[in-house]
Every structure is written in C-alpha cells, then in structure tokens.
Amino acid sequence: MIDAHLHLQDCVGELSSQELLTQLHDLGVTALMVNGTSPEDWNEISELASSSATIVPSFGIHPWKVENVPANWEEQLSFLLNKFPEAGVGEIGLDKWISGYDLPLQRDFFTRQLSVARNLRRHVTIHCLQAWGSLYDCLRESSFSLPFLLHSYSGPGEMLKDWVDLGAFFSISPYFFRKDKSRKLEVFKAIPEHRLLLETDAPDMAFGEGEARYHGKGMKNHPANIELLYERYAEWSGKSAGEVVKLMERNFCQFRDTTSTKLPARE
Numbered sequence: 001m002i003d004a005h006l007h008l009q010d011c012v013g014e015l016s017s018q019e020l021l022t023q024l025h026d027l028g029v030t031a032l033m034v035n036g037t038s039p040e041d042w043n044e045i046s047e048l049a050s051s052s053a054t055i056v057p058s059f060g061i062h063p064w065k066v067e068n069v070p071a072n073w074e075e076q077l078s079f080l081l082n083k084f085p086e087a088g089v090g091e092i093g094l095d096k097w098i099s100g101y102d103l104p105l106q107r108d109f110f111t112r113q114l115s116v117a118r119n120l121r122r123h124v125t126i127h128c129l130q131a132w133g134s135l136y137d138c139l140r141e142s143s144f145s146l147p148f149l150l151h152s153y154s155g156p157g158e159m160l161k162d163w164v165d166l167g168a169f170f171s172i173s174p175y176f177f178r179k180d181k182s183r184k185l186e187v188f189k190a191i192p193e194h195r196l197l198l199e200t201d202a203p204d205m206a207f208g209e210g211e212a213r214y215h216g217k218g219m220k221n222h223p224a225n226i227e228l229l230y231e232r233y234a235e236w237s238g239k240s241a242g243e244v245v246k247l248m249e250r251n252f253c254q255f256r257d258t259t260s261t262k263l264p265a266r267e
C-alpha cells in the first residue's frame with residue numbers, strides 16, 4: 001500500500017517514528033509521501049527520509065504558514081531538494097477558508113515554490129481550499145507542466161477536465177468516507193482512475209466517529225488507517241483488493257516520473 005500524503009512527523013507521540021514505520025511496514029505499506037509545512041519541520045522530515053527508504057519526502061511551505069518564514073527559505077528548500085533527488089515540493093497551495101488569509105502573500109509563496117519545483121523538475125503536492133480559480137491561474141501563469149497532486153480534492157466537479165489537462169493527480173482521504181461527505185466523494189467518480197491516489201493525511205482528515213481501525217493518543221487519524229482506506233476504496237469502486245494495490249502502485253509511479261513532459265494518456 002502507498003500513502004500519497006501524510007505528516008508522519010506530527011504522528012510521533014506514544015510511538016516513536018521508528019515504531020510507527022515498523023508497524024506500517026508490517027501492514028504492507030511500501031511508500032509514504034511525508035509532507036512538510038514550513039522550514040520548522042523540514043529537518044525532521046530530512047531525518048526521517050534518511051532513516052527509511054519507504055519515505056518519499058516533500059518539502060514546502062503550507063499556505064497557513066506563510067507568515068514569519070526565515071528569509072533564506074528558498075536556499076534551504078533547494079539544498080534539501082538537491083540532497084534528496086526523489087523529493088517533491090509540498091505541501092504548498094492557496095487557502096481562502098482560513099480566517100484572516102492573505103491571498104497575495106500566499107500566491108507569492110506558491111508561485112515561488114512552483115518555480116523551484118519546475119527548475120529542479122520535482123512533483124508538487126497542493127493544498128487548496130476555496131481558492132480554485134486563483135490556483136488555476138497560478139499554475140497556468142507559471143506554465144507548470146510537471147505532475148501535481150491535488151491532495152484531498154474538494155474542488156468543483158466542473159473543473160476536473162481543466163485539472164486533468166494540466167497534469168493533476170487527485171487523492172482521496174479517509175474524511176471523504178464520512179457519511180456526510182458523500183457528495184464530495186461522488187466527485188471522484190468522474191476522475192480518470194489513472195490519476196487517483198489514496199492518502200491518510202495523518203494525523204488529520206480522519207474517518208467518521210467510531211469508524212477508524214487504529215487509534216493513537218492525541219492523534220485524530222493514525223497512519224495505519226491506510227489499510228482501512230484501501231478496503232473502503234475497493235468496496236466503493238467495485239475493485240478487488242489486488243486491483244487497487246496495482247492501480248495505486250502504477251499511478252504513484254507515474255506521479256513520480258518527472259523525466260518526461262508527456263502526461264499519462266487517458267485510459
């Protein structure tokens with residue numbers, strides 16, 4: 001199984017990161033895309049990535065963290081991306097849901113990080129809430145043509161074709177399997193399945209009350225719930241467990257391939 005988006009550095013508590021990784025390996029997890037949110041957690045992610053080949057690190061500044069960023073952040077980001085040739089840029093993006101947002105500042109950080117990713121040919125993981133039009137404009141204006149993941153996609157169904165044409169992948173988190181989120185989950189039916197990924201976003205975006213399989217103290221969503229997510233997705237999509245494993249492996253491989261500008265063909 002592959003977890004396309006989580007924050008393992010924030011899941012450490014009663015279990016150490018090594019204990020968590022052992023638990024995940026035992027469940028059959030083969031890759032974890034661990035995302036940073038500001039220079040404050042980049043070192044932790046760098047250490048995690050050095051300790052385990054399962055981790056695909058991503059370094060980025062989240063739209064909630066664009067204030068009080070050290071002036072040399074671009075140098076730090078490039079340094080880490082050069083240190084980890086497999087690393088992506090994320091979690092970056094735009095957010096008009098959070099109160100007191102500064103969209104011009106968010107856009108500035110977002111487009112600067114996109115150009116770092118473009119120059120070093122890295123895939124990008126995007127967080128977006130209620131700013132879909134601006135996000136589209138930024139990607140178009142930056143002529144960004146590498147794979148990007150719209151993680152926990154909650155945008156409009158009408159924009160799907162635009163995103164797909166730009167090179168988007170989309171990930172489903174446990175949150176979408178909550179009973180009151182079925183309309184959000186419906187949108188994923190219209191996404192070409194070769195652009196889908198699954199993610200826990202642990203420790204956030206949990207299953208509904210009482211539905212999770214694994215629990216951790218002070219953690220809303222335990223990363224081991226990737227197991228249940230695979231099962232719920234298989235059930236929902238009508239695929240066998242084996243088909244889901246294969247599909248996600250192939251899609252993740254395509255997502256990480258930044259060597260060609262050719263986007264994976266429609267099925």
Ligand SMILES: [Zn+2]
Pocket residue numbers: 005006007035091201
């Ligand atoms: Zn996240």
